[in-house]
Amino acid sequence: MRILFASSEAYPLVKTGGLADVSTSLSSAIREAHEDIRMVLPAYPRAKADIDALQTVTTLVIDGVTVELLQGILPATNVPTYLVDAPAYFAREGHPYCALDRRDWQDNHLRFALFARVVVAMALNEANLNWQPQIVHCNDWQTGLVPALLSQHAERPAMVFTIHNLAYQGLFPAYRFAELGLSESFWSYHGLEFHNQLSLIKGGLSYADHVTTVSPSYAREIRSGQFGYGLEGLLNYRAQTLSGILNGVDYRHWDPRWDNYIKAHYSPEDLQGKGQCKQALQECFGIEVRPEVPLLGHIGRMVPQKGVDLILKAVEPLLAEKRAQMVLLGSGDKALEDAARALAARFPEDMGVCLGYNEALAHQLEAGCDIFLMPSRFEPCGLNQMYSLRYGTIPIVRRTGGLADTVVDAHADTLADQSATGIVFEPATAPALAAAIERALSLYQDKPVWTQLMRQAMSQDFSWAHSAQHYLELYEGLLGERAHWPATRWEPGKQRSEFL
Template sequence: MRILFASSEIHPLMKTGGLADVSASLPVALKRLRHDIRLLMPAYPQALARAGKLESMATVTLPGFPDDPVTLLSGMLPGTRVPLLLADAPRCFQRAGDPYRAMDGQDWQDNHLRFGLFARLIEHLSLERTPLGWRPEVVHCHDWQTGLAPVMLGMHETRPVTAFTIHNLAYQGLFPRHAFDALNLPPELWHYQGLEFHGQMSFIKGGIAYADHVTTVSPTYAREIRTQQLGNGLDGLLNHRAESLTGILNGVDYKEWDPGRDRHIAANYGPEDFSGKALCKTDLQDHFKLRGTSGVPLLGHVGRMVPQKGVDLLLRAAEPLLAAGEAQLVVVGTGSSALEQAARRLAERHPGRVGVHIGYDEGLAHRVEAGADIFVMPSRFEPCGLNQMYSLRYGTVPVVRRTGGLADTVVDADPAGLKAGDATGICFDAALPEALTDALTRALALYHQPDLWRRLVRTAMAQDFSWARSAEAYATLYRDLVAARVPPGKP
């Protein structure tokens, strides 16, 4: 099948979170299944710098954007054979900062125009209104930044089928009414069954309401977002579309995340020769100037420092263990200034036991996965999560809250799980520091039983969450959508 895969970020060109990893790995897996897939992303400065050789294919002026002609740059996603298209609209995308925010951390005030233009380009590529000579059968859009594309394509009788993936429903692309007017959309879309959402315009609602099929990134999260608790006001619409909503678990790119060949870590290792992990732990302790205390487990956390990720729970739950000298902690991430400050203060209170890196560092993320003994993900909600799956492969036992993809990928080391031999980590339920402290205490107790811990680690490392199975599920979905749209006997 011919598939246009549109995303606002793709690793290694641009990354702020798991969306970038998925947008890099899933297309590669689909390409292995012999599909004709092409990636589309805005041409941010970082993307242009990292993309390698690019060729200018065409320049188009899109309806509603007369002052922002878009030059399509063609190349290959680095390290792959997947064709890449970058949308070069300098006034919209040639900016310092990340894709959505300025250097001061504030959202760009014209994000509705920037990603409205991106959606209009998706529409025109999908209808072969550019000189590329290629027309997709399937358009797969991701998160709110592409949410208007299924809306625009839905206005055409002859069009490709559309799939829209929710990576995190909490980020909805909400804008005031004047943003709707500025995009010159049909007035009838300003309606509670259209793009209007409590007096605002919602990009993500457009994707959910107008795409032929909606997916999200784990089966449990697909159920959770249909509840009032995690539906973010869209649970009614999601329940209405329940028959067209599927949870497909994200996968892991084991070419990038494998301790046996990871180029970022101090020593490679595997389930049969685990000795390199001790060297990775020493390397991580040295990097953060932690005391090399033997027999003390090292806890790790990598992620956005926002309430969703439960970083506040981690900082509070770890305090008594740190004070007692029962654990060390390394935290890598950036986000809320309050949480960043709280992490720094924790490190000041426990010198030699806590290491903090504010910012994202891909290489350091790999070193944490390899060097920590226990990886902590106490998320209040987690659509899928990737770090817990990385941790399993690295023999770094995950401690997770039982939600979303965390519930789908980690088997609790309770008595039943240990007896059955399928336990891979520690799970807890309540989003409370006390519940996390109890879970960490359980993990530490297992850590101090070397034979039991080694069995737990071996089971964890044997898990397979590669993209092959998920890519097959998406390919099946695409085929079903195309079959349902094209009448029998028609091309």
């Protein structure tokens, strides 16, 4: 199959969250299954710098803008990758979506509309590549216009759109719609209009042939008012073409048996190296080296979604009583950053904070901690809990989204049948998280039980091979269905069943 994978992020070229890891790992796994998948993303400065032997393969003029299409190979993979090089749109240092002051670029709608139009040209074999995909797989709001624009063409590839986090929708004031030069037919509640705003994510939700999200539980949750962000009606309407496929983990990069970022290697059969990793992490954060005290950790965006406020409230008494230590890596809301730094300043011997993101430190934290805290208020899939499992760092998670799909709560029955892999709690409150931590600390004191829990966690297999196979089956199903598509293209507001 010929597949064009469109994303705004791919590790190691650009990363703000899990989308980057998923884009690289999924496309690589599909390539390894001998399918002709190729990636396309904007030509950010670091992306251009980090791909060796980039070549210009074509030059396009899109809405008066000259765009060069560069081609190379995504680092550490065999995935051919195209970069959409329009310097006035993408040659900006720092974050791909916002300026150094953390405010969104005011022309994001124009930037990603241009990106979408280049993807459409590639999809329709109008980019002088002599290659046309059978499937276009789009990801998140930054690519939402691709399915909308392709829907205007009867002869087009099949379209998949993946929601990585519905909280980020690409919303813009209504007047921005006119700046995009789109057909007026798109401005309706069936199309891109959302409560008198322009919603780019609706381009994918309304016009793609199939919508996926990154875990089965999240696919169910976003059809509810609690998690649907006002789009639950559309998602329920599309329920027959909406599914959840759990993200995977690239164990070539995330496994303590060969992770080059960590102090010592270890495995379920030989856990000795984990103690060395713990000491190295304590020294790195400048906290007291106390091997007997459980070390708690967290990595993630410091935003309300991730429950960082719950973590800070729940661990404060433990730090005061010197019953646990805490290390935190992330950045986000200034109020949460300030609160984390203030707590670390009060307990400098037992809490460390690193604001920002550091890939090496993320690996070291996964390896060196005893317990990983992930009390997300919602979590489409989550990767860190799966990383934690492989590193024997017992995750404490809230029962939501992908967290519910990947962690088995430790209680009498699951400990007895050796299916337990972590601690799961329900209410999104600091007391509920504190109670879950207490359960973990109690288990931690029983070394044989804790060691068995670690080994069971490390034996879980969430490799991308499983997830990629589900996507391949989806692609094949769409191509088989395509043979029965009518001459009249499907449009929002019409059920596909009308055409079959």
